[in-house]
Amino acid sequence: MEGAALTCPPGIASSANSTSNIVAYERRSINSYVWERPVKSASDASPDEPVQSLNRPAEVWVITAVLTIQTLAWAALGAWIILELVTGASSYLATALFEVVLVVLAVAWMAATVVGTLGVRPWSRASLVAIEVLHIAAAIAAFQGYLVVIDLGWLLLVPAILALVLAFTPRMTALYARRFQED
Numbered sequence: 001m002e003g004a005a006l007t008c009p010p011g012i013a014s015s016a017n018s019t020s021n022i023v024a025y026e027r028r029s030i031n032s033y034v035w036e037r038p039v040k041s042a043s044d045a046s047p048d049e050p051v052q053s054l055n056r057p058a059e060v061w062v063i064t065a066v067l068t069i070q071t072l073a074w075a076a077l078g079a080w081i082i083l084e085l086v087t088g089a090s091s092y093l094a095t096a097l098f099e100v101v102l103v104v105l106a107v108a109w110m111a112a113t114v115v116g117t118l119g120v121r122p123w124s125r126a127s128l129v130a131i132e133v134l135h136i137a138a139a140i141a142a143f144q145g146y147l148v149v150i151d152l153g154w155l156l157l158v159p160a161i162l163a164l165v166l167a168f169t170p171r172m173t174a175l176y177a178r179r180f181q182e183d
Contacts (some may be wrong), residue, residue, distance in 0.1 A: 056120065057175065059166040063128065064118050066163045070135070071110040078103035125167050125176050135160035 081090075081099050090096035110131060116124030135156045142153035166172065 056118075057171055059169055059172050060117065060120060060175075063163050063166050064114060066159045067110060067114045067117060067128065067131070070131070070159060071107055071114060074103060074107050074110060078107060120175055122176055125172075128163060128167055132160040132164045 078100060081096060081103060084090045085093075085096040085100065109127070113124055113127040113131060117128060139153045139156035139160065142149050142156060
């Protein structure tokens with residue numbers, strides 16, 4: 001190997017000014033060439049490339065707003081359940097504690113999804129789909145369940161469908177695919 005020239009497949013070291021990328025490739029060093037990529041400013045970025053600033057498509061902002069409102073609503077529900085638990089209005093202590101734990105976990109999950117969506121993380125769309133499908137199921141239950149509350153059903157259904165439709169627009173799909181390739 002000492003007399004052989006160091007060569008790399010096309011695209012790995014073609015834009016580098018040093019041989020460290022080639023050496024990293026020959027030594028099979030995983031991701032050792034990533035840190036040498038040039039840093040681009042917002043003015044250097046192409047229109048198709050996501051910029052690491054607040055310049056995100058409108059869909060991202062709408063989805064983030066919907067998720068944030070849903071998260072705050074679930075947090076308010078959790079506060080109400082805790083208030084019932086403290087005042088003794090709850091008939092069963094174990095059930096109320098279990099509901100509090102479930103709501104706290106749901107709020108944490110949704111808050112993580114809000115942060116992931118704002119950062120356009122690839123996993124956040126799958127999490128968004130799961131959350132919104134659960135909201136649609138709750139809306140259907142509100143429409144035809146034991147206690148029919150039509151207004152609550154619409155409050156759950158409309159934002160869930162809006163977020164799902166926006167998450168699968170061609171621009172968002174391309175943005176998530178690009179972010180997936182970067183990660």
